[in-house]
Amino acid sequence: MLNCQAIANNMSQKTISSKPKPLFTKKWFLIPTISLLLLGSFILYLAISWGMFHSNYAREIATPIERELIAAGAVKKCERGDNGKGFDNTSPSYGADFETDMNAEKANQLIQDVAKKTGYSLKQDAQWPRLTYTDKTRLSLFKDLEPGSIELHMAIYNDTENVWCSGNTYLRNGKDNVVIGIGVSLPSYY
Secondary structure, X not given: OOOXXXXXXXXXXXXXXXXXXXXXXXXXXXXXXXXXXHHHHHHHHHHHHOOOOOOOHHHHHHHHHHHHHHHOOOEEEEEEEEOOOOOOOOOOEEEEEEEOOOOHHHHHHHHHHHHHHOOOOOEEOOOOXXXXXXXXXXXXOOOOEOOOEOEEEEXXXXXXXXXXXXXXXXXXXXXXXXXXXXXXXXXXXX
């Protein structure tokens, strides 16, 4: 014969005594959480070691030059660079291209004036197919770079060149609206 009272007492004791375990102690929660934290830490380590949070010294050097070109009416259309902290490059570099409403003669005078105003002395560089000027006389003062000079290149693209910017974009380049390009290269990191 079944004793209903005994069964009911037995069930109520099991219900009362069975307490839910906290969520963070369950293995199915703990293992993926730790795995995600480790993966995130590894990705952050890679980002820091590849210099993703490091400024580009070459861009810092180019900023006053760009400011002067823009003040004179040039329009920056594209830029490129590398902070030199990647696994494949140890030298900071930066370049930018500007559209102008100037002919080559006026653009030439502009880049000479801008260079002089920002402390550079340009000399024509005949190794390039376009009108290019270079200055390698100023020394880099960045303490974490090897000793060496700042290399500044300023170029005027002639009206027969197609100046590629990014994607499938070409800059407007003609006889009365030449493109000015600037480039800055620095010594390598130690």
